[in-house]
């Protein structure tokens with residue numbers, strides 16, 4: 001069984017990758033990602049962009065080693081072509097044990113993760129949960145200090161540690177979810193829309209948290225985000241998907257300035273317009 005090589009460079013290597021959802025409810029197998037090629041170098045932050053339904057979440061979940069984790073069979077991702085590896089571990093036919101070995105190092109923030117926090121746990125327990133699940137022996141004081149530092153960065157008062165998800169706003173829940181994804185010190189973070197549902201004033205706090213984490217650990221990141229503030233602060237390379245295929249790939253400024261694909265041009269315009277709207281709001 002392949003063991004994760006944590007200093008592998010690139011961290012993520014994807015070549016001509018195709019991913020499908022199985023046929024269900026009388027429908028056909030659906031190819032969500034088609035022939036995608038890219039790499040994320042060690043310590044690099046790359047963004048995946050593209051309109052709704054372009055395959056971003058499918059690709060992110062698969063690369064996070066969670067492709068077969070979905071409860072329903074119909075949501076399990078099938079590797080139908082090409083290759084993908086993370087920390088030199090090939091993802092095709094990844095067994096359960098190999099997956100759990102890999103996911104110990106790959107943090108994953110699912111889309112809308114703030115909405116799926118365990119309702120019966122308070123924020124403190126939600127943050128400790130991944131650690132407790134891994135081992136009963138940990139330095140509670142050191143972790144407590146780290147949690148306090150993260151709470152400060154995302155501007156959540158410490159009193160919130162005692163509150164339950166239903167007592168928090170949507171944006172507060174999302175901030176807790178992002179903190180939780182960092183608790184196991186992932187060497188690679190794959191995050192699906194980390195600032196989604198967070199108001200414009202609080203989005204920079206999530207950006208700040210990711211920047212802080214990255215400075216501490218030099219972790220690599222694959223971010224799905226259309227948040228222009230986040231892209232500008234953290235990202236250099238972007239991959240643009242449309243209907244499962246790559247339609248742009250390269251330096252963010254180059255891609256947006258010299259976009260030769262109509263969709264990328266429209267996306268760049270839309271992102272600029274969003275940024276201006278936000279400035280106008282403030």
Ligand SMILES: Nc1ncnc2c1ncn2[C@@H]1O[C@H](COP(=O)(O)OP(=O)(O)OP(=O)(O)O)[C@@H](O)[C@H]1O
Nearest residue numbers: 021030032051052053054055056057058059074075
């Ligand atoms: N469980 C599933 N079964 C069949 N098709 C699916 C399933 N989940 C997603 N799809 C389809 O796969 C395609 C890619 O979906 P995906 O969620 O990866 O796109 P996305 O770019 O992340 O979109 P969004 O920005 O809306 O999250 C879509 O056409 C979607 O309808």
